[in-house]
Amino acid sequence: MRNRAFKYTIGFALTGLIITLLIGYVQRRTLATYQHNLPFITLGDNIKNRVTKAHLSFEELMGGDQSLNFERDVVGPLKASGAILQGTYDGKQTEVGNLGAIDEEETKALLKESIFAIEKLIESGQDRYKNKKAGIAATDSTAAVAGSHAGDAADQQFDAAFESFLATLDRLVDHIQQGTSTDASSLSMLSWLSIALLVVAFGALCLFLYRLQSSATKLVVEHESRSEQQGRAVASLSGFIEAISAGNYTADLSLDEESSGSLGTTLLTMRDKLRVNAEEDRRRNWSTSGLAQIGEILRASTGTTEELFDNIIKFVVKYTKSNQGGLFVLNEESEGEKFLELVACYAFERKKFLRKQVSVGEGLVGQSFLEGERIYLLEVPAEYVTITSGLGGSTPNALLLVPLKVNDKIFGVMELATFGKYEPHEIELVEKLTESIASTISSVRISESTRLLLERTQQQAEEMRAQEEEMRQNMEELEATQEEMRRKEKHIQNMLDGEKRRNEISQKNRTVLMELTKNKDIQDGNWNASLEKITSTISRQLGVSRSSIWTYHSKENTIRQEKLYQHSKGTFESGSELHGRDFPSYFEAVTSEEIIIANDANTHTATREFSDVYLRPLGIQSMLDVPFFNEGKIAGVICCEQQNEQKEWTEEDVEFLKSCADLLTVAYNTSKINLMLDKLGDDQETMQAIIDNIPRAVFWKDKDLRFQGANRIFAQVAGLKSYKDMVGRTDFDMPWKEHAEAYRADDLAVMNSRVPRLDQEERNVNSAGEESWVLTSKVPVTNKHGEVVAVLGMFEDITDRKRKEAEVISKLKELEELKKRLEKGAN
CATH class of the missing domain: 1.20.1330 (f41 fragment of flagellin, N-terminal domain)
Structure with missing residues (x-):
């Protein structure tokens, strides 16, 4: 005890x-x-x-x-x-x-x-x-x-x-x-x-x-699972974007519905749009190449008219991938009757030696000649024509007859048959080819008439000795007319040769640009390597001594040299900087987004202030500066400099640098996208970053047609600092409120019909009240239940393209007027 x-x-x-x-x-x-x-x-x-x-x-x-x-x-x-x-x-x-x-x-x-x-x-x-x-x-x-x-x-x-x-x-x-x-x-x-x-x-x-440790263990497991899921989503997005950048428009995007949201739909829509644009470019290039090749055939032909007609029908059949073709030309030798004569035909890689005459108004060929309109049949009568080979014969699936018409005058009919079908752009090309062929036939007939006239004049010379002086004067007038015709033909030939040279230069530029587009550093957004690749390519393609890329910094009002390539040394430099206070004229031209074309750089208003401190010490004679942009604002210039001799800058040089500027913007935006994809963790911010770097204005509205989001380019068009400022607004609150009813009606039509409207040309008004033309596309957005919940819109400024189209139409009209004058002079 x-x-x-x-x-x-x-x-x-x-x-x-x-x-x-x-x-x-x-x-x-x-x-x-x-x-x-x-x-x-x-x-x-x-x-x-x-x-x-x-x-x-x-x-x-x-x-x-x-x-x-x-x-x-x-x-x-x-x-x-x-x-x-x-x-x-x-x-x-x-x-x-x-x-x-x-x-x-x-x-x-x-x-x-x-x-x-x-x-x-x-x-x-x-x-x-x-x-x-x-x-x-x-x-x-x-x-x-x-x-x-x-x-x-x-x-x-x-x-x-x-x-x-x-x-x-x-x-x-x-x-x-x-x-x-x-x-x-x-x-x-x-x-x-x-x-x-x-x-x-x-x-x-x-x-x-104990409970805290247990809860922490569960959170760690859930976090690891979510991180793994997000990693798979980011990897899928990166692979899809790389495939699209490489030109693979068939690439598919597989994301979970929880991970993708509306981002997957937006990217797939972007892929489909790019695929449609690529197909349109392929068709346009195909048509342009066909016109150039047929022009070469028509100009280079030095043999007989029969050989010329054979070459024409052979080229057309092969180029359009037809199975059979024939060329009917109007024969006016008989005074009593005019008829269409088969002057050339081609089928299955071998010539058909046939002779055939068709009256005006007879059959499909005669009807096409009489009406002056094309005939396109998808159901060919069984007995009309048969395409044969060594193994047998069959009726074609499609038949195309196009009149050889120029200036409302018809010289014949071209007939093509195929087992497939002719696309609209193929029919349009054939119509353009027939215009060139008809023009050549007209010229050949004029030359033939001139030859016959000379022969008759020589035959009558012996019989008309008494009128020798009068005949001599007629001959002198004829020679003067011929000289004038030769002079005009030479002028036209020079124009065609110049256009051919420009086409060749443009083709080479397009080839180089295609190689740059496929360059991995540019696609991956490797900024420094992209600058070196672009500057060295520009120097070699344009043949200039120095090419450089300068970035503009608005706060300090300076431009900084990011990369300079010297062709003679094959070296790169960077780091130089110019201040606006030292060169006010040049900076004014740069900030006003002006293209500086200085054939003589020492006297040009924008570059002459460089003369003492830069141009003469380095021996620079000519300069060409083209601006490049980022998010709708001036980001810098691409500068080409020629030493020791002056250089005449061409329109092709300017267009090539513009395309390089677009690639430079793409490389910069791609590098930004890569950084954003690495840093952004959730899907909403990732989607916004990608949309902000799409080189088009993008927006979307809810069912009540109120803006729910946009990218930076669209916010700038609307005159707002951020896309967040427009959330909840309608078109009536925007600078284009005068056209708000039309835009809202178009949006409702897309949502109600559930049918996208692609590449619609519209007139737009920006925040400054300036009018321009835009290419607009709108797509309905549905939820997982199939209900239309929003409309997604995208547009780009095509004002420059509309202006160039107007200039091309004007030049074509001038050439047409020149042809008419030549024909009148020959008659």
């Missing part, structure tokens, strides 16, 4: 000692907590005194006190207060001392809110000060009234920001005081309840730790 009492006594003594030590620790901790929080209260008073003093100084400055300085007496104290708050938030040394690291989240949130509030206060004060200065500078009454209204708004904004900051700071101080009181009360209570709660607290702590 005595031993047990002794044990109990020892146990109670130890327990009392532990409890006493615990109570003493709690009390000391209470004092330490109070002393720790006291500097935060002092911090609040210090910041409030600084900001209030800055506010009073600002009010005195706005009241006209000239002894005060805005930056020193207002902005300086406010920025110093912001620095103290930021240092306190980061746990660093500040003017009021080192307050240590802050672990309490609400305190950190209030500190961050105070930092934002003081930044807003500085921004409002600067706006108010600028409005004050603008109001002083206004001279007319209208400007003064406008400045007064702007100043009142700025005053209210500044006062509101000041009150907001004081309220935030008061909440911070109240929170710290409340935390101090709460901590002291809790620790005091713990000192009295420590004995009773010690075992309970220990058990609760063990249970809490």
Whole structure:
């Protein structure tokens, strides 16, 4: 018993000692907590005194006190207060001392809110000060009234920001005081309840730790699963974008419905649009190549007319992949009757030696000649024509008859047959080819008539000796006419040769551009390697001494040399910088997005100011600068320089550099996309980043036709700083509100019909009130239930293309008038 009492006594003594030590620790901790929080209260008073003093100084400055300085007496104290708050938030040394690291989240949130509030206060004060200065500078009454209204708004904004900051700071101080009181009360209570709660607290702590560890384990497993899923989605998106960049428009995108959202639909729509554009380019190039080749055949033919006709029908049948073709030409030799004569035919890679005559109006050939219109049949009569070979024969599936017509005069009919079908662009090409063939037949007949006339003149020379003088004069007139015709033909030939040379240069440029487009560094957005590849390619293709890429920095008004390639040395340089204050004329041309074509760089208005310090020391005679853009703004220039001799810059050179500028923008945007894809974690931000870098304006609306989002290019067209500013607005709130009804009707038609409208040309009005032409596409957006929930739109500016089309039509009309004059002169 005595031993047990002794044990109990020892146990109670130890327990009392532990409890006493615990109570003493709690009390000391209470004092330490109070002393720790006291500097935060002092911090609040210090910041409030600084900001209030800055506010009073600002009010005195706005009241006209000239002894005060805005930056020193207002902005300086406010920025110093912001620095103290930021240092306190980061746990660093500040003017009021080192307050240590802050672990309490609400305190950190209030500190961050105070930092934002003081930044807003500085921004409002600067706006108010600028409005004050603008109001002083206004001279007319209208400007003064406008400045007064702007100043009142700025005053209210500044006062509101000041009150907001004081309220935030008061909440911070109240929170710290409340935390101090709460901590002291809790620790005091713990000192009295420590004995009773010690075992309970220990058990609760063990249970809490167990549950916390279990919950943490589950969260880690869920996080790893989600990270793996997002990694697969990002890999799929990256592969899809790389395939599209490489020209593989058949690539498919496989994403989970949860991961993709509307991003997958948008990317697939973009892929389909690019595929359609590529197909249109292929057809356009096919038609252009066909016209150029038939022109070469018509110009290069030096044999008989029979050989010319054989070459024509052979080329047309092969180029259009027809199975059989025939060329009927009007025979006017018989005065009593005119008929269509089969002058050439071609089938299955071997010539058919046939002779056939068709009366005008007889059969399909005669009917096509009589009406002067093409005939296209998909159901050919069984007895009309048969395509034969060594293995047998069969009726074609399609028959195309096109009259050889030029200037409303018909010279014959071309007939083509195939086992397949003729596409609309193939029929259009055949019609253009027949115009060239008819023009050649007209020229051949004119030449034949001239030859016959000369022969008859020679035969009659012996019989008309008495009229020799008159005949000599007629011959001189005829020779003068022929000389004039030769001169005009030579002029036309020179024009055709020039056009051929330009086409050859354009073809070479397109080949080089295609190689650049396929370049892996440009596709992958490798910025430095892309610059080296583009500058060296430009120098070799255009044959210039130096080619470089400069980026424009608007804030400093400077352009910086990103890459310079010297052809003679084969080396690259970078790092040079030019300032706008030193070369004002050149910078004015650059910022106005002007293409600088300086054949003589020492006298050109934009480049002559470089003469003494740059051009003559390096022997540069000619310069060509083409701007490139990013997000609709000037981003820099591509500069070509020719040393030791002047160079005449051609339109093909300018167009080549424009295409290089587009590739440069693509490389830059691709590099930005790669960075964004690496950094952005959720799908919404990734989608916005990709859409922002699409070189077209993109937007989407909900069922009520209210804007729900857009990319930066569209926001700039709408005159807004960010796409977020247009969320919830309608077309009636935009600069193009005059056309809002038409745009909304078009959107409703797309949503109701569920049929996309692609490549619609429309007239647009930007935020400055300027009119332009845009190529618009709209696609309905459906949810997983098949319901139309939105409409997605995309457009690009085609004003320049419309202008060029008008110029091409004008030139074609001039050539047509020239042909008519030649024909009249020959007759």
